[in-house]
Amino acid sequence: MRVLIAATPLTGHVNPLLAIGRLLSARGDSVTVLTDPAFADKVTEAGLRFSSYDDQGSAGYLEPTLPPGPERWTNEFDRRFIAPMPVQAARLRELIASEAPDVIVAGSMFLGVLPLLLDTKPRPPIVVVNISILFLDRPDGAPLGMGLPPARDEADFARYAQFKAGMDAAFVGPVRARADRRLAELGLPGLPASLTQSIAILPDAFLQPSVPEFEYDFGSLPETLHFVGLLPMARTNASVPDWWASRDRSKRIVLVTQGTLANAEFGQVVEPTLQALAHRDDLLVIATTGGRPISALTVPIPANARVERFLPFGEILPEIDLLVTNGGYGSVCQALSAGIPIVSAGLSEDKAEVSARIGWSGAGINLATNTPSVAALRDAVETALSDPRYRDRGGVIAEAFAARDAGREILAAIDGLVRIPETLGA
Structure with a gap:
């Protein structure tokens, strides 16, 4: 089977698609992966074919002048995901003509698939x-x-x-x-619903890399929706640090991260967590900068x-x-798949919604802010570590993840759409 994968050029978007690409390969x-040349090496290192389009820095765009609010968010969403749509769609059509893929697998923010889904061709x-x-x-x-829990x-x-x-x-x-407007310029009809709703309902299959236990009750779900569990872990060049094997195993371990996108200001979560727990001789606190220099930290490392x-999370x-x-x-x-309790503090991008689900599910504490205080983090960590309810609820969700074979679910969803002609004489 020939598979064309289309990925928005952000690390958190590319890695899940590469994991699926390796599964298929x-x-x-x-497997051919279409994304910006900045990720060419990552694609080829995964053993997959690379094909390019020029994203022109759209995916990482941050509005330079407007304060946080709807106008800024609209401009950022437009520049990051909507503006590249015509270029992405044109490149997809070129590859369909030259490569004749049997199926296209795209990330949910690679909006170049929308013109294809709305076209009659x-x-x-x-x-x-x-x-x-x-x-x-x-x-x-x-x-x-807005990160609102289900209405009561x-x-x-x-x-x-x-x-x-x-x-x-x-x-x-x-x-x-x-x-x-972009679709009209391409001679296509408008979206049938809000943009996010359209992304979920228009494709032939929509794969949700999670479990229902970590999602709200949406009532009747589209037949094309598949909860597939935890995506296969992306390969990483990060190795286990030398100090890991020789650590004091009597100490509990707290891991703190701001990921690879919203990590420009470590003063939001990483630094106040280091400060909040600096007095805890019973804990080992490990932090990752998501690729940024460690020297970017502005507080002493306790x-x-x-x-x-980087850290190899899987290990x-x-x-x-x-x-x-x-x-x-x-x-x-x-x-969650490992049953680990969580303290979350984030409101940017989709993080208010993710954090709200952490609190609602009972698997952790949602501090509902981008800038938690040292005191708030200290109290939340103490509560999450000492109250067994968080670990117990995390265990229930971990069992739900363990019950789903993500690789099998993903391949079944893809194979269910593809009809490969039988080889003559077979």
């Missing part, structure tokens, strides 16, 4: 792999992005309706309008802490007692 499929089946929380429209009317009563329903009206006017509507640019997570995070979806799901 391992069974003999021919023949195309291969399209599978979209989500890289975040399930962003279907909520049955309780809560707007996406009529007062919540009324409050959420007001929030949604405001969010629709300020963000959801403008984003959809900008996407519709005696009970170790800091690395160290079984020994971790608590994750402190800004709510990156991939690392949160990895921790």
